[in-house]
Amino acid sequence: MRLLHTADWHIGRRLHGFDLTAAQEHAFDQIEHIATTQNVDGIIIAGDLYDRSLPGEEAVALLNQMIQKLNLTDHLPIYAISGNHDSAIRLATGAPWFQATNYYMCTDIAQAFEPVELPDTQLFLLPYFEPFAAQKYFKDDSLVHLDQAVAACVTKMKTLFDPAKKHILVAHFFVAGSAMTDSETQLKVGGLAAVPAATLADFDYVALGHLHGKDALHEKNAQYSGSPVKFSLSEASQKKGVYIIDTDTLKREFIPITPLLDVQRLQGSFEQFMDPAFYNTVARDNYLGLTLTDTKAIPNVKARLDAIYSHIISIDRVNGYETDVATQHLDLAKRDPLDLLADFYESVAKDDLSDQQKQWAAAALKTANGEVQS
Amino acid sequence: MRLLHTADWHIGRRLHGFDLTAAQEHAFDQIEHIATTQNVDGIIIAGDLYDRSLPGEEAVALLNQMIQKLNLTDHLPIYAISGNHDSAIRLATGAPWFQATNYYMCTDIAQAFEPVELPDTQLFLLPYFEPFAAQKYFKDDSLVHLDQAVAACVTKMKTLFDPAKKHILVAHFFVAGSAMTDSETQLKVGGLAAVPAATLADFDYVALGHLHGKDALHEKNAQYSGSPVKFSLSEASQKKGVYIIDTDTLKREFIPITPLLDVQRLQGSFEQFMDPAFYNTVARDNYLGLTLTDTKAIPNVKARLDAIYSHIISIDRVNGYETDVATQHLDLAKRDPLDLLADFYESVAKDDLSDQQKQWAAAALKTANGEVQS
Known part of the structure; x- marks a missing residue:
């Protein structure tokens, strides 16, 4: 059998304020197309279908x-679990x-021990859970940490193994040794919340969700599918897509998904970013993280870049901000505030304060110092 | 066929801060019992299944x-619509x-024109909707008010009528002439948001939800089932239950539901309410609206009554508050504050202020007047 493995759809998510609905629909259309044209026998969705427990x-x-569409129109079986973002x-x-209609949505730890029996494979659907749920289910207070709780689950699953079949686990957790980006919720810190890969060794395949990068883990029998859409700048260099696992050969194949708009880092000077000769060569609609090489203050930098690039998600400086060498070693607190203001104005506006501006500044300073009752 | 008609479950509702979960479960158990022992052929739920669009x-x-339980365990068909409280x-x-499994949940106006075809009856399930939904569906901007929108719906339904069958409408709105209590959301004011009973004349039965009292409307062919649980003091005198409609005879029968705790108004003096000879004769656990006949101030009245009655939902005075005749005509602002305080203390505590209390009061007054820096 051939099963499509995806996860972390995070429907409802936004990217730095931008609505991702169209991006998620675009990715979904490709998943559906892959599923139907590749004649898969079912779709695994390994948690985090929604971005929030209370989706809009x-x-x-x-x-x-x-x-x-997948289950009722295309008649594709679905094997899904809830993730930590879902209620x-x-x-x-x-x-x-x-x-x-062969749509399995498992949300309770108890359901993990009722494997879906496919002709050649047992599918164990283990939803995201907190250790206390395992304590309650197993009536065992010693299951304090996730690694212990998952080990208990796996031990129980193995008692249900049909030796004539392959065994696939669908799960949503952090496997020890995986690399995280900053768009996954880091619920727990430290190794106790990570599941050692060795715990999962007896499964022929572990279809994982939780981490958004498909290359977060390198194990022979376990794979994060990654999210179908990039959800942060830290995912800029990731390739997004789905896996198809063949339950006969246990070979898995990555099938890429093309983003509607890519998430991309660009580095250069402000002048370069504002130059048509440059910006006409880049996909200006992409979700962009712009890294400026400039060190000087640039007035209205966000608004000026927004006028060229429609989806800026961050602007930062790779070389920091230059400080005027002449003022660097002075005790700023000892300088006259009007002089400081004049210096600042000059460095930003490339012009001197006019006499009128100096008068306004002096009046404002007096008021601020309480010298004028207004 | 025999159909059970209920509505306005409002799951998730609270009564003046009290959790109604147990009350709602108790009512549900009776509905299930009625449905199974009376061998009904299906259950109509006429909207407001939840109390909020975003239920907990x-x-x-x-x-x-x-x-x-109803549909999968008891194998009872369910014919439900969304109400104004539901998303x-x-x-x-x-x-x-x-x-x-014959569970119909209609939430979109378009579904109202795909009647459920029972052997002898057509069931039209019309969810709660705003007139703009009808404008959009009928592509007719003239459907500005609910009465116009429902009339358009009914006209379309009649084109679908099978003359060999009975015709039942399930709907959730205010029918003109109905009596409201204060626990229904009054979304609209005025007659334009009410549907004239004449609009509904061609149905053999209209199973209504929205108003919580079963006696809100008196029409030969239309009935509010009322809510199964009392949701406010204004519903205290209502009888709660469900209707069973016989599609053959079109007779309808009311079957009462016993509340777990009743909502009740009690009137009497504070002294009487605090008297074991009285309170041992009443159901002290009921949700009580207490009406005091007293006119004097009573210190700590809520806490003292709460110690006897566990579910007080309101306390009011039927005779108002007595004002001391001696002070009634004086200009209070001209009196000495300490004198006023002494009078108040005496009327509440039935005792004079002690010298120590007078000193404290005088000191507090001085501080309040800014005479003492503290």
């Missing part, structure tokens, strides 16, 4: 529409009805 | 469990899967 109505309508309770709405 | 997780879990979009989650 638009997000609910969008995900409902996507799932209906397990909300996502469970309707689940008992879904199985009639 | 507990409310979601509770309603999911109730619906699953139509959220409530629609899973709906396309539900019909496989």
